[in-house]
Amino acid sequence: MKRIAILGSTGSIGQSTLDLLASRQDEFDVVFLAAHRSAKQLAVQAGNFAPRHVCLAGFGPDESPPATIPGHLHRGAEGILTGLEDSQPDCVLNAITGAAGLTASAWTLENGLDLLLANKESLVVAGPFLRGIQKRSGGRILPVDSEHAAIHQCLRGERIEDVRRVYLTASGGPFRDTAKADMDKVSIADALAHPTWKMGPRITIGSATLMNKAFEVIEACHLFGFSADRVEVLVHRQSIVHSIVEFRDGSMMAQLGVPDMRVPILYCLSWPDRFDFDFEPFDMSRFATLTFEAVDPERFPALALGYACVRSGGDSGVVLNAADEVATGAFLEGQIAFPRIIETVERVLSSHEVHSIESLNQVAEVDAWARREAEACLQLLP
Numbered sequence: 001m002k003r004i005a006i007l008g009s010t011g012s013i014g015q016s017t018l019d020l021l022a023s024r025q026d027e028f029d030v031v032f033l034a035a036h037r038s039a040k041q042l043a044v045q046a047g048n049f050a051p052r053h054v055c056l057a058g059f060g061p062d063e064s065p066p067a068t069i070p071g072h073l074h075r076g077a078e079g080i081l082t083g084l085e086d087s088q089p090d091c092v093l094n095a096i097t098g099a100a101g102l103t104a105s106a107w108t109l110e111n112g113l114d115l116l117l118a119n120k121e122s123l124v125v126a127g128p129f130l131r132g133i134q135k136r137s138g139g140r141i142l143p144v145d146s147e148h149a150a151i152h153q154c155l156r157g158e159r160i161e162d163v164r165r166v167y168l169t170a171s172g173g174p175f176r177d178t179a180k181a182d183m184d185k186v187s188i189a190d191a192l193a194h195p196t197w198k199m200g201p202r203i204t205i206g207s208a209t210l211m212n213k214a215f216e217v218i219e220a221c222h223l224f225g226f227s228a229d230r231v232e233v234l235v236h237r238q239s240i241v242h243s244i245v246e247f248r249d250g251s252m253m254a255q256l257g258v259p260d261m262r263v264p265i266l267y268c269l270s271w272p273d274r275f276d277f278d279f280e281p282f283d284m285s286r287f288a289t290l291t292f293e294a295v296d297p298e299r300f301p302a303l304a305l306g307y308a309c310v311r312s313g314g315d316s317g318v319v320l321n322a323a324d325e326v327a328t329g330a331f332l333e334g335q336i337a338f339p340r341i342i343e344t345v346e347r348v349l350s351s352h353e354v355h356s357i358e359s360l361n362q363v364a365e366v367d368a369w370a371r372r373e374a375e376a377c378l379q380l381l382p
Contacts, residue, residue: 005032005087007080007104008095010041012199013118013144016262017093018045020269020277025049028269032087034080034096039065046070053087055079057100080104093144093268094119097202099321099367102126106360109139116268118144120219124309125318125367127222129357141223142268147216148223149264150243150255158247160225167244168216169236170295171196173208176235180299183339188331191338196239196259205328209341210295214306218317221310228310233303235293258282302342305349314354315366322370323348323377330378340378348373 004021008014014035021028030049035042037058046054046069055074056065063075074083077100084092084107091114094101101119106126108115110133117123122130123141134141143149147168155163174193175186191208192201199207206212213233220231239259246252257263258280266277295303309316327344330336336344348370357363 001029003029003031003090005089005092007034009033010035010038013095017265032083039067043067043069053083055083109133112137112139114140116142120215121321123219123222124215125321146242146264153255154245154253162247164248165230165246168233170213171239172235184337186338209302210300211302211324214302217306228307233295240287312354314356316354318366319352319370322367323374326371326374344377347377
């Protein structure tokens with residue numbers, strides 16, 4: 001049996017993972033579950049899977065949760081690391097939201113374990129740093145993001161040097177047909193109404209601004225070793241083609257499937273094998289027409305920021321992510337209009353001097369600086 005830790009177990013990815021594992025408890029032993037503050041939901045999950053260790057990362061050391069949770073309870077952000085140490089998993093699924101997931105990704109790779117990565121921010125803020133750890137330890141990164149899981153599948157048995165270009169697909173979000181002049185008028189509810197996927201608020205807003213796709217460009221470059229000019233983004237409204245790889249001999253390879261995150265999660269859980277899955281079968285007649293469009297840079301300026309961070313390297317991704325977290329939070333609280341999100345991020349990036357990443361402490365310092373700068377910028381924007 002494979003011992004697995006699931007971080008962010010009460011979020012959409014964590015719940016989908018546990019849904020898949022419910023019928024595979026003879027193959028996987030869930031030894032650690034971590035959530036932020038969803039104590040009652042975590043208690044139910046712990047009752048179903050009986051992990052030895054659980055964590056509420058959003059609770060202080062003396063704070064009592066409003067539910068009794070089976071297993072040894074860890075608290076606080078440091079509780080995630082102590083829970084990992086104590087539970088000794090064979091692999092870790094990291095579905096923590098935001099830069100908070102970086103330390104767990106680093107711990108997993110330092111210990112030479114398989115990292116099933118749904119926390120794309122880990123690679124956005126510290127991609128080269130994590131890859132350095134990976135090369136030393138032999139740990140593997142299996143990408144849970146549907147686009148990167150698609151690329152991973154297309155590259156099985158292929159050589160990176162034979163790849164000419166990769167295409168990441170994007171649904172385009174709820175504003176793919178909205179004129180730029182009308183973006184000031186969109187509401188929070190409008191921005192959260194994603195046409196394809198059901199996700200948490202931060203990633204849903206990122207899909208509306210296309211910042212999430214900017215993150216995925218950075219992730220693809222770090223994960224597979226691509227330069228920025230070898231990664232292209234296409235709007236694909238049907239969300240059936242998850243990524244395309246173009247080879248130097250003119251061959252194109254794509255991974256297709258229904259828009260269900262359980263598919264890439266199961267791919268990572270079963271790799272290098274494949275498990276059976278009782279999913280909705282792919283009906284070609286329903287998707288007889290698949291369309292692809294270029295991204296409008298005027299409507300979605302966030303994408304250019306992602307490419308700029310790949311080219312700048314160093315700690316620029318730390319700034320990009322931190323400023324976006326602050327600005328997205330301000331939008332969700334009704335403090336700023338939708339276009340101000342990217343304007344804030346752009347201002348903070350333009351005031352930052354890039355340095356190479358030498359430690360996780362440095363990442364934390366730059367992250368704190370970028371958050372302060374973003375808060376200051378928000379005071380200046382109308």
